[in-house]
Amino acid sequence: MREILFPIGLSIFLLAIIALIMLYNERHLHEEHLLSEHQQALDLPEGxxxxxxxxxxxxxxxxxxxxxxxxxxxxxxxxxxxxxxxxxxxxxxxxxxxxxxxxxxxxxxxxxxxxxxxxxxxxxxxxxxxxxxxxxxxxxxxxxxxxxxxxxxxYTEQRPPPLTKQKVNKCRSCIFQPVCPVGRGK
Ligand code: SF4
Incomplete structure (x- = not known):
């Protein structure tokens, strides 16, 4: 009896593994497809x-x-x-x-x-x-x-940057904000 059950169990196990791999591949392909559609919609360069x-x-x-x-x-x-x-x-x-x-x-x-x-x-x-x-x-x-x-x-308070009256929004989106004494606190 054990000799019959073992191969059946092993086959079921292998089939389950194959099904899981197929499911994973299908999901992966679907995600890649969605990502590529998204990228095309954004009109981004290749890559x-x-x-x-x-x-x-x-x-x-x-x-x-x-x-x-x-x-x-x-x-x-x-x-x-x-x-x-x-x-x-x-x-x-x-x-x-x-x-x-x-x-x-x-x-x-x-x-x-x-x-x-x-x-x-x-x-x-x-x-x-x-x-x-x-x-x-x-x-x-x-x-x-x-x-x-x-x-x-x-720059210091005595020697401020030329643009001391920058708008808050501009400073917030400025790449130099972390080091700029004028923009840092905004
Ligand atoms: S954070 Fe940028 S935009 Fe704002 S004052 Fe400094 S350099 Fe100018």
């Missing part, structure tokens, strides 16, 4: 959507090298492992080129992302209301972010 903050729910990202924190709207991981930050600035219309402060923002995101991938970012994307720009993460732009950080850190 894997690995981060999203368009709804404000993304975790805060930070650099271990410099006092920068930030939340890009999206991050797409390319096939080579590099990360592409995407910033939405949908209140900007009819710009013929990226605004300089937005270029700095993209470069600051790329700098932060150096902590999140061994392959450095090569560019980010700025999406305005009616068009988008690819912003190359050049050594010059990286240097500019570091220089601005250094300048902002030097």
């Amino acid at each position: 894997e959507l690995v981060y999203e903050d368009a709804d404000g729910q993304g975790e805060m990202l930070s650099s271990s090298e410099v006092p920068l924190i930030g939340k890009p709207d999206y991050i797409v991981k390319q096939a080579d492992g590099s990360l592409v930050p995407i910033a939405l600035k949908l209140n900007v219309l009819e710009a013929s080129a990226p605004l300089p402060n937005h270029e700095v923002l993209i470069a600051a995101y790329c700098l932060i992302l150096e902590d999140y991938s061994e392959i450095p970012s090569t560019h980010g994307i700025l999406r305005y209301a009616d068009r988008e720009f690819v912003v190359p993460y050049t050594p010059a732009l990286r240097k500019k972010v570091l220089r601005l950080l250094g300048e902002i850190e030097q």
